[in-house]
Amino acid sequence: MPVPNPAFRFSTTALSPAERLPAWYEVFSRSTSRRYCAPLDETCHTDVRIWTLGPADACTVRVQRVTLSHSIETHRPRELLSDGSDDLVLNIQEAGDTCVSQCGMQATAAAGGAILTSNADVSTIAFRGPVRFTSIALPRRVMMALAPRAEDAIVKPAGSDSAVLHLLISYLAVAEEQSATQSPDLARAVAAHIHDLCALAIGASRDAAEIARGRGLRQARLRMLKEDIASNLTLGPVTAAALAQRHRMTPRYVHKLFEGEGVSLSQFVRAQRLARVHRNLTDPxxxxxxxxxxxxxxxxxxxxxxxxxxRRCYGMTPSALRAAARRDER
Structure with missing residues (x-):
């Protein structure tokens, strides 16, 4: 099963004021929620990234990250509900405020918080710029299994566990960067981890929360640590203390995450260092x-x-590996 094309990027920077609104509608046709947009001020600019994560089936997660220089108001009227989407959309506010009106309720998400909306119902969303936010469209069937009371959380701020929201944003960035090279099995696992993290942010049931913490939360944190180690292997410290400080956890928890995979942190770091040298020794x-x-x-x-x-890892000396690689080049 193929992994969906993950990337769509849009910016108004190169567009004239007259071109921006039609272009913005094109963005909303691809976004986490099809919407109409109020006329844009000619000085308003936006930058949008939209991508998909997971397999090309009902478990796919659609993500959009938006930066707006000014306030705008968007609407999902009844006529757009015919698109058939009943996704739940978790909107995570990174800067500025977002006010949502839906199902006779109104709520505002401030920076650091989040708010859940439904594509199955009419809504108005006012973004009070400048703003930066990330929206995650989640299959309703999947989320209701993880968080049976998810519909009760619609239009209610969900910022009680900011650590989960922070991890979710970081995990999405890593997943977007690596999505093009993911196998279908890995893509499915990544989507499941995102479902788990979103369920925790929304309010998973007790049993589902335990599963999510053990599956999605743990795996997301472990993946973030591994990405950190790969990025800082030659640039900065990758000790348990340094990793713990950067990722807001204890050194003991860092060790436990790796031990859960049957490997110690030091063994993993050593393997990464050896793999780096191995690649370079065979690179002309x-x-x-x-x-x-x-x-x-x-x-x-x-x-x-x-x-x-x-020698213990590869069964030969570094010089022997380099010599063998040179012979293979001839």
């Missing part, structure tokens, strides 16, 4: 660099330890 672009230099660049501080680890 690094043929002129000394093996010690490659080891130090990967974060090793002692050559004897590096050589011991390398």
């Amino acid at each position: 672009r690094h043929a002129g660099r000394a093996i010690g230099e490659l080891a130090f660049d990967a974060g090793y501080g002692d050559l004897s330890t590096f050589n011991h680890d390398f």
